[in-house]
Amino acid sequence: MQTASTGSEFDTDFLPDCRLRPAAYLSTVFSLPEWLVTDWLDEFGEEAARQICLASNRKPSVTIRPNKLRTTTGALVGKLEQAGIELDITADGSALRVRSPQAISQLPGFVEGEFTVQDVAASQAVRLLDPQPGRTILDLCAAPGVKTTQLAEATGDSATIVATDINRRRLEKVKENIARLGVKSVDIVRYEELGDSTFDCVLLDVPCSNTGVLARRIEARYRVSQESIQALTDIQGDLLNSAAARVKPRGRICYSTCSIQKAENGELVGDFLKRNHTLELESEELTLPSAGHFDCDGGYAAILVKK
Numbered sequence: 001m002q003t004a005s006t007g008s009e010f011d012t013d014f015l016p017d018c019r020l021r022p023a024a025y026l027s028t029v030f031s032l033p034e035w036l037v038t039d040w041l042d043e044f045g046e047e048a049a050r051q052i053c054l055a056s057n058r059k060p061s062v063t064i065r066p067n068k069l070r071t072t073t074g075a076l077v078g079k080l081e082q083a084g085i086e087l088d089i090t091a092d093g094s095a096l097r098v099r100s101p102q103a104i105s106q107l108p109g110f111v112e113g114e115f116t117v118q119d120v121a122a123s124q125a126v127r128l129l130d131p132q133p134g135r136t137i138l139d140l141c142a143a144p145g146v147k148t149t150q151l152a153e154a155t156g157d158s159a160t161i162v163a164t165d166i167n168r169r170r171l172e173k174v175k176e177n178i179a180r181l182g183v184k185s186v187d188i189v190r191y192e193e194l195g196d197s198t199f200d201c202v203l204l205d206v207p208c209s210n211t212g213v214l215a216r217r218i219e220a221r222y223r224v225s226q227e228s229i230q231a232l233t234d235i236q237g238d239l240l241n242s243a244a245a246r247v248k249p250r251g252r253i254c255y256s257t258c259s260i261q262k263a264e265n266g267e268l269v270g271d272f273l274k275r276n277h278t279l280e281l282e283s284e285e286l287t288l289p290s291a292g293h294f295d296c297d298g299g300y301a302a303i304l305v306k307k
Contacts, residue, residue, distance in 0.1 A: 022046055026053050032221055036211065043262060048288065052260070052298070055289035056214035056221075060297070062098045064115040065123060067181050068153050071114040083108045088294060094127075095120050097294060113181040118146050120294070121212065121287040125205060125256035125301040126150045128285060133158035135200040140243055142188075143170030145177035147205055152183040161186045164194055200251050202243045206236045208257040208264050212289055212298025229261060233268055240272050244279060247306050253279070256301040260288060265300035279304045 016024035023041055027034040030053040040049035066076045073093040080087055085107065086099040095118070098107070109115055126147055131137055133155045139148045142163035151161050163178075163186050165171050171188055178186050209229050210220040236257075243253050257264050266284065273279060284302035 022049075026050060030054070030057050032056065032214075033224065035226060036221075036224065039261065044288070051291070052289055055291040055295065055298075058215050058291040058295055060119075060215045061295050062104065062117060063095050063119050063296075064098060064104075065095055065118045065150065065153075066115050067113055067149075069157055070112065070182055071109065076109055076114055079108045079114075090120060090294065095123065111180075116146055116149060116177070116181065118150070119213075119297045121289075121297040121299045122146065122258065123150060124285060124287060124299065125203065125254050126154055128283065128301045128303055129201060129203060129252060129254035131155050131159060131201055135159050136197075137161045137201045137203065138197075138199040138243075138246055139163045139203045139205075140239065140246075141165055141205050141207070142174050143167055145174035147203060148174055148186055149177050149181050149183050151203065152178070152181075152185050155185070157183060157185045159185055162189055162194075162197075162199070163187070164189045164191045166191045196246075198246055198248045198251070200248055202247050202251070202253045203256075204239055204243045204253060205256045206239050206264075208232060208236070208259040209261060210258055212258045212260045212287070212300075215289065216297065229263055233263055236264060236268055237272060240268075241276075244276055244304075244306070249306050251306050252282070253304040253306075254301055255304065256299065258297065258299045260286065260298040260300065265302070269302045269304070273304070278307050280307060 015028055018025040023034050023038040026037045032053060037049060040052050066073045077087060088097040088099060104110060104117055131151050131154050137151055137159050139151060142148045143165040148163045163174050168190060174188055209224050209232055210217045214221050240255060247253050255269060259265060273281060282303040282305045286300050287298050289298035290296050
């Protein structure tokens with residue numbers, strides 16, 4: 001008498017061979033486009049690509065950034081733990097992972113503006129830029145304002161920060177965020193009214209394919225394509241040209257994405273610098289998505305300096 005196969009045996013019969021066709025195997029197991037997995041295999045190798053696939057399907061943690069203008073990490077931790085909220089703290093104390101399921105807006109300190117939700121990978125761009133008090137800073141693609149407020153916090157609310165975005169409706173979200181967090185140093189300006197002012201620093205967090213945040217943007221895996229990435233790189237290049245025109249000599253541009261595709265990151269920056277000899281690369285950092293103990297999204301940031 002023939003016995004029925006178990007679920008795992010049945011599923012395995014229909015999977016591509018992981019040794020002969022690793023891209024097809026990972027694509028099927030993790031519900032990701034095969035061309036995208038192939039890119040990761042070519043760029044990062046099989047083990048790293050597998051970890052990226054796993055991280056792209058994880059249940060992402062909620063990570064918050066303490067607002068140092070209104071509290072300290074220690075004080076916020078104490079308030080949350082007193083309310084029974086379980087937390088993990090990054091080694092440098094810059095972020096907290098909330099392990100207790102609860103609506104963010106109901107957490108102690110939210111209404112008072114003592115923290116902002118931000119993944120550690122997303123916070124890397126401003127940390128790499130290292131903005132200083134007293135400087136003029138342009139956030140060119142500011143909405144919804146998470147990095148804008150990070151700029152203000154990093155400079156002790158003592159810089160002159162201009163936030164703009166081509167989407168007027170989303171600029172309203174920037175207003176909401178700076179109001180809740182008590183930020184005073186940000187001036188919100190419509191994109192078409194920006195004028196020809198130049199700045200000491202420009203933060204350029206460009207629209208991208210979202211391949212570093214697929215665990216949060218589930219739908220992105222179904223709309224991303226090689227053609228859409230090409231279209232995005234055209235927009236990203238135009239925005240980088242705009243940023244270059246608005247930075248002062250010896251000023252700094254931070255170009256950042258939430259993508260891990262080299263076409264949107266290192267390759268794009270390298271091609272831009274070949275055409276723009278007044279700027280040079282100071283540093284760059286790629287963070288791959290991780291499903292580790294302190295899980296995180298992926299992203300890229302590069303610092304360009306005007307000669």
